[in-house]
Amino acid sequence: MPPPKWGPSTVGGHHxxxxxxxxxxxxxxxxxxxxxxxxxxxxxxxxxPSNSLFGKYDVGRLLGCGAFAKVYHARxxxxxxxxxxxxxxxxxxxxxxxxxxxxxxxxxxxxQLDHPYIIKLYExxxxxxxxxxxxxxxxxxxxxxxxxxxxxNESQSRKYFHQLISAIGYCHAIGVYHRDLKPxxxxxxxxxxxxxxxxxxxxxxxxIRSDGLLHTLCGTPSYVAPEILxxxxxxxGKADIWSCGIILFVMNAAFLxxxxxxxxxxxxxxxxxxxxCPKWMSPxxxxxxxxxxxxxxxxxxxxDEIKSDPWFRKGFKEMRLDDxxxxxxxxxxxxxxxxxxxxxxxxxxxxxxxxNLSSLxxxxxxxxxxxxxxxxxxxxxPENVIEKVVxxxxxxxxxxxxxxxxxxxxxxENGKCVIGLEVFRLTEKFVVVEVQCYTGGMDFYDELWSNKxxxxxxxxxxxxxxxx
Numbered sequence: 001m002p003p004p005k006w007g008p009s010t011v012g013g014h015h016x017x018x019x020x021x022x023x024x025x026x027x028x029x030x031x032x033x034x035x036x037x038x039x040x041x042x043x044x045x046x047x048x049p050s051n052s053l054f055g056k057y058d059v060g061r062l063l064g065c066g067a068f069a070k071v072y073h074a075r076x077x078x079x080x081x082x083x084x085x086x087x088x089x090x091x092x093x094x095x096x097x098x099x100x101x102x103x104x105x106x107x108x109x110x111x112q113l114d115h116p117y118i119i120k121l122y123e124x125x126x127x128x129x130x131x132x133x134x135x136x137x138x139x140x141x142x143x144x145x146x147x148x149x150x151x152x153n154e155s156q157s158r159k160y161f162h163q164l165i166s167a168i169g170y171c172h173a174i175g176v177y178h179r180d181l182k183p184x185x186x187x188x189x190x191x192x193x194x195x196x197x198x199x200x201x202x203x204x205x206x207x208i209r210s211d212g213l214l215h216t217l218c219g220t221p222s223y224v225a226p227e228i229l230x231x232x233x234x235x236x237g238k239a240d241i242w243s244c245g246i247i248l249f250v251m252n253a254a255f256l257x258x259x260x261x262x263x264x265x266x267x268x269x270x271x272x273x274x275x276x277c278p279k280w281m282s283p284x285x286x287x288x289x290x291x292x293x294x295x296x297x298x299x300x301x302x303x304d305e306i307k308s309d310p311w312f313r314k315g316f317k318e319m320r321l322d323d324x325x326x327x328x329x330x331x332x333x334x335x336x337x338x339x340x341x342x343x344x345x346x347x348x349x350x351x352x353x354x355x356n357l358s359s360l361x362x363x364x365x366x367x368x369x370x371x372x373x374x375x376x377x378x379x380x381x382p383e384n385v386i387e388k389v390v391x392x393x394x395x396x397x398x399x400x401x402x403x404x405x406x407x408x409x410x411x412x413e414n415g416k417c418v419i420g421l422e423v424f425r426l427t428e429k430f431v432v433v434e435v436q437c438y439t440g441g442m443d444f445y446d447e448l449w450s451n452k453x454x455x456x457x458x459x460x461x462x463x464x465x466x467x468x
Contacts, residue, residue: 057134058075058077060072063084067092068092068093074134082137083134084134088103088130088131090126090128090129111124115166115170117164117167117193118195119136119195119196122135138188140187142185142186143194143251146188147251151253154252154311157248159315162315163193163194164186164194165244172236176199176204177204177237177239177240178201178240179201180218180220181243182222182223183250183251185197203216206373206436212235214233215234217231225243234297239297241302245289248285248289249277249293252278253277257275257276257293272295282311284310288311291305373434373437376433376457377426377431377432378431378432379430381431382424386408389421392453393453397412398411398448399412407420419448420437421435422434
């Protein structure tokens with residue numbers, strides 16, 4: 001089997017059984033904490049006046065470096081709260097449209113994620129030369145550092161695995177696939193709880209091709225699922241589950257299940273599923289690992305099945321997220337948090353140049369949102385926009401599934417085509433309407449949105465502008 005041609009986000013390499021830290025830790029595409037870029041304007045001395053960023057944050061010590069970014073510890077000047085600030089040099093990535101697209105997608109994904117076991121993105125700011133991600137500061141370090149000191153007992157690893165599956169299940173429910181899960185990207189906070197970080201290689205449902213699969217080769221070799229190696233397409237959720245299986249093995253063994261000094265041989269072991277569990281693992285844990293590391297993605301265990309597994313069930317409490325409004329039949333990559341009522345400065349930046357990030361990257365461009373969709377500015381209240389949409393679709397046998405606050409899913413009579421619509425308040429007079437075709441063909445999108453709803457909504461804006 002020929003080795004896969006890994007993109008610039010990953011580099012070949014291998015681990016010794018005990019030293020698992022990837023030599024490819026600094027990746028050119030994965031621009032999330034703690035891998036981050038040259039910044040000559042922010043110095044690490046805490047007391048220097050130049051350390052004040054936008055008058056909001058006092059920037060302190062350097063936490064980590066990467067090919068295109070750096071991460072600093074900082075404190076909110078008003079509240080004293082510790083944060084991590086990732087600084088990305090725009091000039092170093094603007095020549096590469098793929099890197100630009102990754103950063104845009106990372107912002108779009110992270111601003112939607114709201115889960116206790118996922119690192120929070122508080123704010124995004126930008127100058128002509130740099131982009132600043134203000135992130136939750138997690139001071140306990142990486143899960144990798146814990147495992148590097150020695151294997152965890154099953155009770156400890158079970159707690160972290162509970163939290164990992166809770167976070168990943170949430171991501172999958174809203175159509176987000178991490179694609180680079182490993183101990184280096186799992187942080188431990190001061191309370192001993194796990195936080196999933198580094199969404200730089202994540203995908204959303206809008207990237208799925210017509211065959212229902214993702215096709216980008218990405219991830220870290222030791223944690224990558226065998227179906228990715230075949231280069232025939234893969235299910236992002238199933239691939240994440242495989243990586244979770246590797247992480248569970250590593251926590252309990254302190255070495256990798258698939259390891260070889262020769263990268264090609266390691267790929268062959270992964271493809272064949274050749275590994276051995278150490279004798280100290282319990283029978284229940286071994287059974288769960290065999291289902292997580294099933295080389296056939298069709299029969300690999302699912303998140304729901306994991307939650308029913310005897311080893312996993314011990315001490316597990318299902319988390320209920322009040323703000324989660326997920327229809328099992330409608331997966332929305334941007335629907336993680338329906339409680340937003342207004343756009344703040346971060347949202348506007350993350351939307352921008354006509355509400356995408358193009359203006360932050362010196363002329364490079366990309367689609368405004370993943371998949372097929374757009375954003376338009378309308379001179380209406382959010383409530384009136386939703387009411388107008390409901391009235392318009394009554395005539396064409398389209399079902400409206402309202403979300404919390406100002407959002408709706410428009411589903412055709414067969415239930416196969418879905419358009420998601422969300423409204424954000426921009427000013428007292430104007431709102432931003434974000435629309436995306438999640439499933440189904442372009443005909444449904446064009447007929448309903450482009451030819452009917454959009455023109456009706458923009459009529460009102462044109463009247464308002466004319467009156468002014």
